[in-house]
Amino acid sequence: MGMTPARRINVEIGELVLDGFGNVDHDLVADAFRRELTRLVTERGVSAPADLAVDVVRRALPPLPPTASPRRLGTALARAVHSGLERGSP
Known part of the structure; x- marks a missing residue:
């Protein structure tokens, strides 16, 4: 039984x-x-290999308090990006 080769997904964030x-x-x-993004993509995959617009990420990002930890910020950002990848760009 052969294995399906893994797809490589590159996420580039300029700033x-x-x-x-x-x-x-x-x-x-x-x-x-x-x-977090690696975990989400590994467990759930993605359906939209297209570019992801900033406004798609912003809409998926929950409000966070100014005292949020770096871990919480990074995790929330990854979930917002993955959510956009699941839905695709508008």
């Missing part, structure tokens, strides 16, 4: 601005983002 979160540790946010 991410987190307004209202003070001096958040960007490396911790990025690490949490990578881990």
